[in-house]
Amino acid sequence: MGRFYPHDDTLRQLFCQEIDMHIILGSKNPVKLQAVQEVMATIPLFAQAIIHAVDVDSGVSRQPRGLEETILGAGHRAQKAFLQGDLGIGLESGIIEVPQTRTGWMNLTACVIFDGTTAFTGLGPAFELPCEVTSKVIDEGLELSSAVKASGMSDNPRIGYDQGIIGLMTKGRVTRMEYTKPAILMALAGMNI
Numbered sequence: 001m002g003r004f005y006p007h008d009d010t011l012r013q014l015f016c017q018e019i020d021m022h023i024i025l026g027s028k029n030p031v032k033l034q035a036v037q038e039v040m041a042t043i044p045l046f047a048q049a050i051i052h053a054v055d056v057d058s059g060v061s062r063q064p065r066g067l068e069e070t071i072l073g074a075g076h077r078a079q080k081a082f083l084q085g086d087l088g089i090g091l092e093s094g095i096i097e098v099p100q101t102r103t104g105w106m107n108l109t110a111c112v113i114f115d116g117t118t119a120f121t122g123l124g125p126a127f128e129l130p131c132e133v134t135s136k137v138i139d140e141g142l143e144l145s146s147a148v149k150a151s152g153m154s155d156n157p158r159i160g161y162d163q164g165i166i167g168l169m170t171k172g173r174v175t176r177m178e179y180t181k182p183a184i185l186m187a188l189a190g191m192n193i
Contacts, residue, residue: 021049024085026056026077029161032091035180045193049087056080058092063143070094071110071121078114088114089187091180093144093160095137098126103134107144107165111183113191122186124179127166 023046025036033053040046057080058064060073070092077090090112098106108126112119129137129144136147145159153168164176 021046021087022085023049023051023087023089024081025051025053026058026081026088026090028053028055029091031161031164031175031177032180035091035177036089036184038177039181039184039188043188043193046087052085054081054084058090060092063137063141064092064094065096065138066094067096067110070096070108071112074110074112074121075114075119078112078119082114082116086115089184090114091183095129095134095144096126098128101128103128103131103138105129105134105138109180109183111180111187113184113187115191120187120190122183122189124181124183124186127169129165130169133165 023040025033037051040049040051056077058073059076060069064070064073073092074090077092078088080088081090082088091109093107093109095105095107097104106126106128109124111122130151132151133147133153136142136150137144142150144165145157148154148159148165149157153165156162159165160176163172164179166179167175
């Protein structure tokens, strides 16, 4: 598909009224899909859009390290997803170096929305992982879900498809789905909608 998405407000409204808009998420993770669906439902321009999830390669390591790799992964996902719809969305969580923290690292989510010409990037909140989990990711090279399981925090091998480590750490007060939404909203802010 990959239709051009107009930047002019009047054209955008006509564009969205004339066709079924297809927003494609570059991940089959149900938590990410639910976050995208809930955010887009609050945006009049996208409230009626058809949202699909497709499996695409992020083009980065399974556990991105650093802001650049995390944003690059989200961007790759968005561009590949766009090839199948009108807007492509990429979400990527990564661990980034942050000074003045206990471990020197924090986890965050990046969102890139690609409309065929422009990539709109947003970042979500960041939080510090437990020391043992950080050590397993940084020193042992484990992916975050594996590090969580190896540290004994959860038996769930795919915690990122559930409440996420943030859900464990906050005893469910913040879930991965809720934690992901701000990154999407910040990317949308760049679209001036």
